[in-house]
Amino acid sequence: MEASLPLGNGIEALPQFLTSLAIGLLIGLERERNPSAKAGLRTFALVSLFGTLSAMLAAKSGSPWLLVAGLLAIGAMIISVYRDTPTENNDPGTTTVAALLVCYGLGALVWYEQSKLAVMLAIGVTILLYFKTELRGMTLRLTRRDLVSILQFSVLTFVILPNQSYGPYDAFNPHHAWMMVVLISGLSLTGYVALHWAGHKYGAPLLGFLGGLASSTATTLVYAKHCKTNADLTRLSAVVILIASQVVMIRLSLVSAAVSAGVLPKLLPVFGFGLMFGLIATLMDWRRLGASSDLPMPSSANPTELHAALGFGLLYVIVLLCSAWLSDLAGSKGLYIVALVSGLTDVDAITLSSLRLFTLQKLSSDQAVTSIALAYLANMMFKFGLVISIGGKELAKHVATGFGAMAAGVTLGLVLL
Numbered sequence: 001m002e003a004s005l006p007l008g009n010g011i012e013a014l015p016q017f018l019t020s021l022a023i024g025l026l027i028g029l030e031r032e033r034n035p036s037a038k039a040g041l042r043t044f045a046l047v048s049l050f051g052t053l054s055a056m057l058a059a060k061s062g063s064p065w066l067l068v069a070g071l072l073a074i075g076a077m078i079i080s081v082y083r084d085t086p087t088e089n090n091d092p093g094t095t096t097v098a099a100l101l102v103c104y105g106l107g108a109l110v111w112y113e114q115s116k117l118a119v120m121l122a123i124g125v126t127i128l129l130y131f132k133t134e135l136r137g138m139t140l141r142l143t144r145r146d147l148v149s150i151l152q153f154s155v156l157t158f159v160i161l162p163n164q165s166y167g168p169y170d171a172f173n174p175h176h177a178w179m180m181v182v183l184i185s186g187l188s189l190t191g192y193v194a195l196h197w198a199g200h201k202y203g204a205p206l207l208g209f210l211g212g213l214a215s216s217t218a219t220t221l222v223y224a225k226h227c228k229t230n231a232d233l234t235r236l237s238a239v240v241i242l243i244a245s246q247v248v249m250i251r252l253s254l255v256s257a258a259v260s261a262g263v264l265p266k267l268l269p270v271f272g273f274g275l276m277f278g279l280i281a282t283l284m285d286w287r288r289l290g291a292s293s294d295l296p297m298p299s300s301a302n303p304t305e306l307h308a309a310l311g312f313g314l315l316y317v318i319v320l321l322c323s324a325w326l327s328d329l330a331g332s333k334g335l336y337i338v339a340l341v342s343g344l345t346d347v348d349a350i351t352l353s354s355l356r357l358f359t360l361q362k363l364s365s366d367q368a369v370t371s372i373a374l375a376y377l378a379n380m381m382f383k384f385g386l387v388i389s390i391g392g393k394e395l396a397k398h399v400a401t402g403f404g405a406m407a408a409g410v411t412l413g414l415v416l417l
Contacts, residue, residue, distance in 0.1 A: 051107025212247025
């Protein structure tokens with residue numbers, strides 16, 4: 001696809017070259033801070049501009065080989081520099097080399113009217129370069145079993161299952177069911193990996209957020225146990241548990257947006273009230289929270305382990321079929337019973353099942369949102385039971401205020417639905 005050629009004296013192309021310059025300066029700014037890098041602000045800016053210039057000349061002359069020749073010229077320059085001059089600390093400089101080649105490509109993208117994509121990629125590249133230490137630490141914290149599980153899951157993600165409905169009510173679709181497993185496991189994996197990266201150095205709020213993203217139930221269990229052995233951290237444990245439970249509402253909203261965005265106009269106000277009331281209650285404890293450097297890590301199994309992924313897939317199918325059957329047999333009451341029962345242990349399965357039935361036009365948006373909200377309330381009741389039985393009355397007293405506020409907010413949202 002050829003780009004439209006600038007007319008007149010060529011000044012029309014100036015915005016593209018300015019964008020290219022900004023991209024080079026952004027990436028070069030990060031490399032300038034690295035003492036072992038042999039390319040900094042000026043080099044990256046020039047390489048990006050050279051990419052745009054090469055793309056312009058290739059488009060005007062109708063010869064794409066000019067763009068290839070520019071890339072080869074950059075490659076020759078890199079070989080010459082890194083071959084003749086050793087780097088500090090025996091750093092091979094491969095990261096800077098790769099960044100230079102990417103920078104040239106981004107400059108070319110700008111000319112071909114892909115400026116937004118080029119800028120977004122440049123930001124991503126800069127983030128990767130900047131967080132070198134954190135990314136390395138994150139990979140070191142993951143065990144060999146974690147890496148094997150992630151690799152296995154990555155392979156299975158691309159398994160092609162039949163995209164056809166089977167069984168009663170045409171509710172079971174193997175392809176769709178596995179995509180739901182990929183969605184939930186991927187979201188949980190994000191929190192799981194982030195927890196290993198963050199450790200306990202960023203305090204209770206972040207641990208609560210990441211714990212809720214990975215598993216709010218596991219987070220509640222860990223902090224209830226921790227509070228039992230150390231009564232001084234009761235308020236801290238309560239804050240983490242409350243934040244983790246509020247993140248579940250954000251998580252379910254994101255899942256709904258990805259699977260069936262049609263329910264969002266009804267779902268967001270329900271969870272919006274729950275979040276607002278919950279945050280107010282949480283802030284009351286947070287304001288009195290003392291600093292602590294001894295924060296336990298919420299522990300949960302790697303969500304990409306095969307038994308965990310297949311187990312969730314089986315649970316999703318069972319809940320989906322039960323929801324369709326009871327909804328047909330007893331109307332919305334049957335669906336709500338399934339939501340309350342399944343939500344005690346896993347709120348994701350009933351959420352995805354309700355969204356699936358809504359997509360198949362077997363549920364209205366009101367029914368889908370109500371079942372999701374009931375599952376969330378049931379799950380919160382289950383976690384409160386863990387708090388009472390494991391953490392004790394003092395922790396339950398602090399958590400009860402926040403859980404009650406969240407439940408009141410969600411209930412209010414359902415009433416106004």
